[in-house]
Amino acid sequence: MMCSYHDTGGKVKKMQGIHGQNLIVLLCVFVLFGWYIFPGAAALCDGPPKSQSLILFSGGCDRTLPGLPCTQGFMFPAQPSPGGDFPTQYSLDFGDGSPPYVGPFDGVTHTYRDPGLFTLKFMAGTQCDLWRQDTFTLNISVPENYTPAIPACSPILPVAGFTSTPTSGVAPLAVRFTSTSANSNAYSWSFGDGGTSPAQNPLHTYVTPGTYSVSLVARDSCSGAASSSGMSTPIIVSEPVATLSVTSTPPGATIFIDNVMRGVTPATFSDSVTGSHILTIRKEGYEEYTKNILVEPASPVTIVAGLSKSVSGQASPVPPATGSIAITSVPSGAVVTLDGRMRDVTPVSIADIVPGNHEIMLSLKGYDDWIGILAVGSGHTSEINAFLVVSKEPLNDTGSVAVATDPGGADIYIDGVFKGVSPVTVPGLSNGTHLILVTLKEYENISANITITGGQTQKFTPGLQKMFRLSTIDLLLAVGAFVMVVVIALVVMFRKVPGK
Numbered sequence: 001m002m003c004s005y006h007d008t009g010g011k012v013k014k015m016q017g018i019h020g021q022n023l024i025v026l027l028c029v030f031v032l033f034g035w036y037i038f039p040g041a042a043a044l045c046d047g048p049p050k051s052q053s054l055i056l057f058s059g060g061c062d063r064t065l066p067g068l069p070c071t072q073g074f075m076f077p078a079q080p081s082p083g084g085d086f087p088t089q090y091s092l093d094f095g096d097g098s099p100p101y102v103g104p105f106d107g108v109t110h111t112y113r114d115p116g117l118f119t120l121k122f123m124a125g126t127q128c129d130l131w132r133q134d135t136f137t138l139n140i141s142v143p144e145n146y147t148p149a150i151p152a153c154s155p156i157l158p159v160a161g162f163t164s165t166p167t168s169g170v171a172p173l174a175v176r177f178t179s180t181s182a183n184s185n186a187y188s189w190s191f192g193d194g195g196t197s198p199a200q201n202p203l204h205t206y207v208t209p210g211t212y213s214v215s216l217v218a219r220d221s222c223s224g225a226a227s228s229s230g231m232s233t234p235i236i237v238s239e240p241v242a243t244l245s246v247t248s249t250p251p252g253a254t255i256f257i258d259n260v261m262r263g264v265t266p267a268t269f270s271d272s273v274t275g276s277h278i279l280t281i282r283k284e285g286y287e288e289y290t291k292n293i294l295v296e297p298a299s300p301v302t303i304v305a306g307l308s309k310s311v312s313g314q315a316s317p318v319p320p321a322t323g324s325i326a327i328t329s330v331p332s333g334a335v336v337t338l339d340g341r342m343r344d345v346t347p348v349s350i351a352d353i354v355p356g357n358h359e360i361m362l363s364l365k366g367y368d369d370w371i372g373i374l375a376v377g378s379g380h381t382s383e384i385n386a387f388l389v390v391s392k393e394p395l396n397d398t399g400s401v402a403v404a405t406d407p408g409g410a411d412i413y414i415d416g417v418f419k420g421v422s423p424v425t426v427p428g429l430s431n432g433t434h435l436i437l438v439t440l441k442e443y444e445n446i447s448a449n450i451t452i453t454g455g456q457t458q459k460f461t462p463g464l465q466k467m468f469r470l471s472t473i474d475l476l477l478a479v480g481a482f483v484m485v486v487v488i489a490l491v492v493m494f495r496k497v498p499g500k
Helices: 017-037 472-495
Strands: 055-057 070-075 087-093 101-103 107-112 116-126 131-140 162-165 168-170 173-179 186-190 203-206 210-212 215-219 226-230 235-238 241-249 254-257 260-264 267-273 275-282 289-295 301-306 323-330 335-338 341-345 348-353 356-363 370-376 381-387 398-403 411-414 417-421 424-430 432-439 446-452 457-460
Touching: 101 107, 168 173, 173 215, 173 235, 241 275, 241 289, 254 267, 260 267, 267 275, 289 301, 323 356, 323 370, 335 348, 341 348, 341 417, 341 424, 370 381, 398 432, 398 446, 411 424, 417 424, 446 457
Parallel strands: 168 235, 241 301, 323 381, 398 457
Antiparallel strands: 055 070, 070 107, 087 101, 087 116, 116 131, 162 173, 173 203, 186 215, 210 235, 215 226, 241 267, 254 260, 254 275, 275 289, 323 348, 335 341, 335 356, 356 370, 398 424, 411 417, 411 432, 432 446
């Protein structure tokens, strides 16, 4: 726990001389005492620090007539994230072209040699590389009898480059990034999962499985010239797995994990997904064995089940044939694609899912697609709560259409491609005019042109009309009525007497 001064108002404080230093010491004692009494529980990776302050102390660079060169002390403490994740790393760009400070402490001194207005950029980050950034303008006045120094910057072109080790593994995966850049002394990393860092050689931990592209901007602080570099291969983070061994007495029992049949005892599974699972063992003539198990990475789990004779001598009941999926996302409203077929938007529960592994993709404009494999067991509800990552790529200029028919259940085609069953929202449509076709059995087809505008959702709510079809009885009655009219007309015509 680092000692920090927290300015809840978010304003910059100035403390000079011994009084400022004493106040800092008192604040440190107060913060450490409060942390000891109320340690709390931090919410790991819930967000960047809540706020940050910049404090000037033990220096005279901001005086009316400073002496140059002058040494100024800075403190830039930060409050924890809203969930209690404390800052663990700090950065301060001094604004005068010298290399910025990056380190674990929220205080540093710096010597200025020239007067002027300097824009300081101060930052605080958590262990998950979620950073907060702010700026402060330091005004150093021109002292008496000052002779301007000749600028020391020479034209220079940085060349960005870096290596990473390892480039793949299971979550959580710690990757060491090492800059190989030339002619640079300031760095800006983007790790592809929302995390950033100003360190030269950061160690970043990926906590969520996925594929991530990393980029580095290397800069020369004095000249301001910069160069960027990306990875030729992405960082691949896979789901953590562990080994599960199951034996039974007697052997030959059927093994179910989360109500999905996996094999017969004795058996060892090396692809077990970490987390909580329900283990069920069944054998005819024996009582069902059920146990909640916790599978953790790098911790093999061994289960030895002693089966008891069944009183009735009958086999255990067969579980239901299907399962279900409950899907939520942060933020909500993501389009859910299950095994390549678009189903609904989050939050959603999908029933009647065949047991086994299924591919889930969540798509939301402005966010990277979330893709995962989910095991569904018979009679069991599998859950997904996906945290979507803001996309670093430029947003596609696309829109969507929300189709709701009366009655519902109609097939929706856009530009001849099936898009789902109403009510449904179809995203990813390019700007311009599209042909929409609505079909439903025993109803008239409806086709229309819709105009899509990027970033907007069009509504299309047609009312379907029943097809007009005569039944056999209606047809016979109509024919009979027509024949009767013809007969009556002929009778009237022949009964007329000419000349009367």
